[in-house]
Amino acid sequence: MNKIIAVCMLTLFTSISVIAQKVNGDVKNGEKLFKDNCTACHALDRKLTGPALKGIVSSLSEEGVDVEWIRKWIMNNEALRKSGDKRANKTYEEYDKVAMDVFEGRLSEQNIDDILAYVENPPEPKEEAAPVVVQKNNSNDINYILVSFACLGVILIFTLLKINQLVKLKTSSSELSELEATRIRTFSQFYIKYKGALYCLITLFLALSLYGVWAWLMGIGVDKGYEPEQPIYFSHKIHAGENKINCQLCHSGAKYGKVSEIPSLSVCMNCHRNISEYTGKYIEPGKSKEFYTAEIKKIYEHVGWDEENQKYTGNQKPVKWERIHNMPDFVYFNHSQHVVAGEKTIIADYNKKNPNHQIDVVCKACHGAIDTMNVVRMANDFTMGWCVECHRTTEVDMNNGYNAAYFNKLHEKLKKEYGEDKSKITVDAIGGLECGKCHY
Numbered sequence: 001m002n003k004i005i006a007v008c009m010l011t012l013f014t015s016i017s018v019i020a021q022k023v024n025g026d027v028k029n030g031e032k033l034f035k036d037n038c039t040a041c042h043a044l045d046r047k048l049t050g051p052a053l054k055g056i057v058s059s060l061s062e063e064g065v066d067v068e069w070i071r072k073w074i075m076n077n078e079a080l081r082k083s084g085d086k087r088a089n090k091t092y093e094e095y096d097k098v099a100m101d102v103f104e105g106r107l108s109e110q111n112i113d114d115i116l117a118y119v120e121n122p123p124e125p126k127e128e129a130a131p132v133v134v135q136k137n138n139s140n141d142i143n144y145i146l147v148s149f150a151c152l153g154v155i156l157i158f159t160l161l162k163i164n165q166l167v168k169l170k171t172s173s174s175e176l177s178e179l180e181a182t183r184i185r186t187f188s189q190f191y192i193k194y195k196g197a198l199y200c201l202i203t204l205f206l207a208l209s210l211y212g213v214w215a216w217l218m219g220i221g222v223d224k225g226y227e228p229e230q231p232i233y234f235s236h237k238i239h240a241g242e243n244k245i246n247c248q249l250c251h252s253g254a255k256y257g258k259v260s261e262i263p264s265l266s267v268c269m270n271c272h273r274n275i276s277e278y279t280g281k282y283i284e285p286g287k288s289k290e291f292y293t294a295e296i297k298k299i300y301e302h303v304g305w306d307e308e309n310q311k312y313t314g315n316q317k318p319v320k321w322e323r324i325h326n327m328p329d330f331v332y333f334n335h336s337q338h339v340v341a342g343e344k345t346i347i348a349d350y351n352k353k354n355p356n357h358q359i360d361v362v363c364k365a366c367h368g369a370i371d372t373m374n375v376v377r378m379a380n381d382f383t384m385g386w387c388v389e390c391h392r393t394t395e396v397d398m399n400n401g402y403n404a405a406y407f408n409k410l411h412e413k414l415k416k417e418y419g420e421d422k423s424k425i426t427v428d429a430i431g432g433l434e435c436g437k438c439h440y
Contacts, residue, residue: 024113024117025110025113025114025115025116026114026117027117027118027121027122029111029114030113030116030118030119031118031122031123033107033111033114033115033118034115034118034119037107037115038053044119044122055119055120055121056116056120069087070112070116071109071113073091074107075103075104075112076104077092077099077100078099079102221328222381222382223382224378224380224381224382225377225378226324226378227324227375227376228324229375230321230322230375231320231321231322232295232299232302232319233291233292233295234295235284235373235375236372236376237282237284237371237372237373237374238280238282238292238374240370241371241372242280242281242282243280247363247370248339250263250267254336254363255335255336255339258334258335260335265319266303268299269299269303269305272296276296276297276300277289277293278292278293278296280292284374301317302316302318302319303316304316304317324376325378325382327382330439331438332437332438332440333438338366339362339363341397341400342397343362344397344399345395345396346362346365346390346394347359347360347361347362347365348395349390349395350364350365353393366379366380366382367380387438388428390427391426391427391428391433392428392432392433393426394427395424395425395426395427396425396426396429396430398411398425407425410425410429410430414429
């Protein structure tokens, strides 16, 4: 227990000799230490887990308690009990063998004296000054209340007069009698009269409900705009935008493999072994150079880099990155196919469709203007329909030697069948819409 059960335990009617006047301590500091360490188990004026501590030194001094024994008990009651001290073991037994924490190394002798000085003569709580009651002039309030009641009275009289007129009109008017005869009194009468409109409303409600369910189902797994925070802040705008670092320097797998992969911290250390603080001109709103430098230090912490001695310590901690782009397991997607074979045509097709948002690297066609993003977000839907539409409109690069030779006969056939203008080969013409291409 993080409390000085020690102090309470020595209070337990143990005989020890101490004179309160010999305890010299700072009462103000003792009060703070008491509140930090003792209040969960002790109070000054009542027993809690331990006894009330007010005047404890005086009461124990009458029993011959030695202040040095008190210090030993508080510092390390366990060691004192193991030494065979009868009083310590008796106190331990009396308190149902509830052991206290060892305060050795946590409280100094002076700290203990400060606490004892405080509990012996705690300062009297200051009486709070009685609140000054300001007498208000209530005459204005009474006037407002009277005016309000008068207004309510006028409204009530007016309402009663109108009700009286309506009652007289009802008893004397034949038109009201006829209207009363046609009044709908039950739900069945309402249904018979308006069942056509009800059927229309029910049909509309069901149609809207089905559409809502369908829209919800179609939105499952569509995370466009997803922008999670990462354990280490990484700004693509600084790296790819301001410093013009090529995407494939870090994501080398995009060109030569199926996945682009998340770069390991050793890739980061290729640069940040020597770049230990941020000195760039660009600073994101709300951030500072100190913030960016602190994030670099996180890399050192995770990779186990001793900056002072310029060596690895071997103490590494994995980084739990939040994945953003993640194709389902039933979808096959190969980055190298698109980055190498489809690079030129994908860029050309994208720029043709988006004349106001031209791209210079193929990555941006799918991932958006990544070099302007401080925090990476999913820029597109990445749905099946989105991929199929791209395959239907993106042309095959016929300037590529392999494609020119392999699809030569297909190209000639298309020229004869559709003419020169419509003989372009798109990805869907070479199997880009076959189910087995993407689903296996």
